[in-house]
Amino acid sequence: MCLRFFERGKLVSRIIYYVLRRLLFLIPTLICVIFIVFLIMALIPGDPGRTQLGLEAPQEAVDMFNREFGLDRPFLTRFFSYIGGIVTRLDFGVSYRTRSPVVSEIAGKLPVTFAVAAMSVAAAVLFGVPLGVLSAIKRSTLVDTGVTVLALFFSAIPSFWFGLMLLQLFSITLAVLPSHGVETWRGYVLPVLALAVPGSSGFIRLTRVTMLDVVHQEYINTARAKGASEYAVIWRHAFRNAALPLINGAGLMFGALLGGAVIIEAVFSLPGLGRLLVTAISQRNMPIVMGCTIFMSAVFMVIILCIDIAYAALDPRVRRRFSGGEQSG
Amino acid sequence: MTRACAAGFREVNNLADVTIAADQADAEARRAEKLRLLMRKKPKYIAEVWRVFWKNKLAVVSLAVVLFILLAALCAPLIVPYSEAIRQDVLAKFTPPGAGHPFGTDNLGRDVFSRILHGGRVSMTMGVIPTFASLLLGIVFGGAAVYCGGRVDSVVMRLCDMLSCIPGVLLALTFVAALGPGLENVLIAVTIASVPDLTRYVRSVILNIVGLEYIDAARSCGAGGARIVARHVIPNAAGPLILSAVSNIASMIMIGAGLSYLGLGIQPPNPEWGNMLAEGQNYFTRAPYLMFAPGVVILVAVLAFNLVGDGLRDALDPKLR
Numbered sequence: 001m002c003l004r005f006f007e008r009g010k011l012v013s014r015i016i017y018y019v020l021r022r023l024l025f026l027i028p029t030l031i032c033v034i035f036i037v038f039l040i041m042a043l044i045p046g047d048p049g050r051t052q053l054g055l056e057a058p059q060e061a062v063d064m065f066n067r068e069f070g071l072d073r074p075f076l077t078r079f080f081s082y083i084g085g086i087v088t089r090l091d092f093g094v095s096y097r098t099r100s101p102v103v104s105e106i107a108g109k110l111p112v113t114f115a116v117a118a119m120s121v122a123a124a125v126l127f128g129v130p131l132g133v134l135s136a137i138k139r140s141t142l143v144d145t146g147v148t149v150l151a152l153f154f155s156a157i158p159s160f161w162f163g164l165m166l167l168q169l170f171s172i173t174l175a176v177l178p179s180h181g182v183e184t185w186r187g188y189v190l191p192v193l194a195l196a197v198p199g200s201s202g203f204i205r206l207t208r209v210t211m212l213d214v215v216h217q218e219y220i221n222t223a224r225a226k227g228a229s230e231y232a233v234i235w236r237h238a239f240r241n242a243a244l245p246l247i248n249g250a251g252l253m254f255g256a257l258l259g260g261a262v263i264i265e266a267v268f269s270l271p272g273l274g275r276l277l278v279t280a281i282s283q284r285n286m287p288i289v290m291g292c293t294i295f296m297s298a299v300f301m302v303i304i305l306c307i308d309i310a311y312a313a314l315d316p317r318v319r320r321r322f323s324g325g326e327q328s329g
Numbered sequence: 330m331t332r333a334c335a336a337g338f339r340e341v342n343n344l345a346d347v348t349i350a351a352d353q354a355d356a357e358a359r360r361a362e363k364l365r366l367l368m369r370k371k372p373k374y375i376a377e378v379w380r381v382f383w384k385n386k387l388a389v390v391s392l393a394v395v396l397f398i399l400l401a402a403l404c405a406p407l408i409v410p411y412s413e414a415i416r417q418d419v420l421a422k423f424t425p426p427g428a429g430h431p432f433g434t435d436n437l438g439r440d441v442f443s444r445i446l447h448g449g450r451v452s453m454t455m456g457v458i459p460t461f462a463s464l465l466l467g468i469v470f471g472g473a474a475v476y477c478g479g480r481v482d483s484v485v486m487r488l489c490d491m492l493s494c495i496p497g498v499l500l501a502l503t504f505v506a507a508l509g510p511g512l513e514n515v516l517i518a519v520t521i522a523s524v525p526d527l528t529r530y531v532r533s534v535i536l537n538i539v540g541l542e543y544i545d546a547a548r549s550c551g552a553g554g555a556r557i558v559a560r561h562v563i564p565n566a567a568g569p570l571i572l573s574a575v576s577n578i579a580s581m582i583m584i585g586a587g588l589s590y591l592g593l594g595i596q597p598p599n600p601e602w603g604n605m606l607a608e609g610q611n612y613f614t615r616a617p618y619l620m621f622a623p624g625v626v627i628l629v630a631v632l633a634f635n636l637v638g639d640g641l642r643d644a645l646d647p648k649l650r
Contacts (some may be wrong), residue, residue: 003512030494031491031496033494033495037495041507042510043504043508044507056509118448143588150634153628153632155631156628156629156635158586158628160590161620161628162625164610168613172614179614197624253444255496256498258496259496259497259498262498262502262591263587266590267610278593281506283511289506292499293500293503296495296496297495297496298496300494300495320394
């Protein structure tokens with residue numbers, strides 16, 4: 001007992017060490033991402049001050065604008081002072097338009113985007129996984145075909161068009177849900193639905209494939225032979241082993257939604273990060289564009305890290321690697 | 330005696346000559362037969378793939394739909410002149426679908442059918458061109474990574490890792506932000522955004538092939554690098570790569586429509602399925618059909634490409650053949 005406790009402590013410390021190492025590794029990666037974004041921004045043809053102020057603006061005003069935002073300095077100087085600003089003061093620069101810090105602009109929009117993305121992933125999983133399991137256990141029946149066809153259709157529906165149709169039906173024709181804004185929870189229903197239904201097709205297919213892989217293995221027969229109920233066999237024995245790829249899928253969908261929910265936010269006029277980004281793109285408000293991209297990439301990297309940790313925590317094969325084989329016996 | 334001897338020799342010599350000639354002819358015939366077999370091998374493989382594909386009726390119907398859409402996009406100017414798609418006729422605005430206008434007219438009295446037809450050209454361009462451009466770049470980088478190995482390989486792969494830390498759509502948006510809205514810029518942005526994933530995919534496909542034993546066998550037979558690449562790697566990699574291209578077209582059409590919907594793609598008055606949705610959105614209480622037609626077309630196109638991809642995957646899978 002005591003020994004086991006000791007070993008568990010060792011395992012935890014190894015995992016903590018792994019997480020810390022990965023977190024530390026995020027820093028150079030993030031710096032490279034910032035460098036890439038800087039390089040992309042260097043592609044902009046013409047003078048940023050001129051682009052912002054228009055062709056008629058006097059040259060002095062353009063020069064002043066460029067000096068104000070430090071755009072007259074050479075590329076690498078700007079890059080290092082940007083990094084310095086982030087490290088020392090969490091300063092991502094200020095918006096060309098409002099002159100307010102990018103961080104506060106992003107922070108104001110963040111909760112909405114996060115809420116929509118998280119709820120959409122949750123809804124897609126809750127909707128897709130049972131259908132996928134059902135499809136796998138009723139393999140080659142009418143149910144399986146029906147679910148597969150459904151998944152095919154969902155994967156081909158453009159989410160923004162689906163959102164527009166939902167808007168039409170529930171906000172205009174039936175008038176039961178608001179068409180824009182998120183003042184109440186009711187405002188979230190349609191955007192989440194619009195993202196979750198097309199998103200669920202991936203989970204249906206993934207669950208079906210992984211479950212089909214698992215249900216033909218020996219240990220499932222063993223579980224049945226031991227007299228476990230069908231429910232227990234499916235959910236406790238089979239699904240637990242099929243669930244790991246789903247964690248990966250959920251994480252990647254969340255990451256994709258951070259960037260990809262842009263269009264849905266436009267459809268439902270949600271005050272989220274995506275709208276901030278699209279407005280900034282049309283205004284060529286580069287500090288905001290850079291801030292959004294870097295921030296979302298950082299979140300995406302953290303999500304991928306979380307997926308890896310979840311794999312390590314849930315998969316005994318990976319876990320064993322951490323404890324250096326002590327648990328193998 | 331000597332004469333007889335000499336004659337005998339000559340005869341033997343002749344005989345030997347004949348034998349050698351016969352051997353040569355034989356060898357030549359065998360070589361020709363082998364060549365013929367080799368030449369036949371490829372069409373046979375394609376025929377086999379086609380046979381399996383043909384059995385999947387859904388995939389065949391989808392292929393017909395895909396060809397129809399591509400043909401319609403190619404021949405659009407022959408069916409309806411482009412001027413028809415942007416010609417405004419304010420008197421005829423919001424005409425519901427009917428005889429003169431099969432899909433109705435929009436808020437400026439433009440014929441929705443012509444706009445869908447010509448918009449399809451743009452949408453197909455957005456689906457096809459970035460797919461093949463990024464596949465080509467992926468083959469160049471991925472191939473270089475495998476072929477050169479060592480430092481080149483790790484530099485290419487680390488670059489891909491860095492770029493794929495930025496979610497794909499976001500990377501494309503960032504490029505559009507830098508280059509400015511417009512069709513060409515969106516094409517460039519979407520292409521670059523999908524290069525890292527494709528490079529990694531191509532690299533893994535090629536590595537899988539190079540790791541197979543028959544490549545070692547070919548090499549031990551004295552085949553050079555160029556011969557191995559041309560005769561073994563390219564034919565074997567073609568299947569998975571075409572497959573990934575077909576499935577990619579579907580998602581590119583979707584992303585392209587999304588970017589156009591946001592107003593970042595081709596600019597009005599030029600039609601595109603995504604920006605037609607955005608324009609129709611403002612009038613949907615009055616003319617819901619404005620949003621219906623472009624949406625359904627996107628759905629059908631994406632579905633058809635996906636199904637062709639699925640059918641192709643099954644047909645290329647030797648386990649299912």
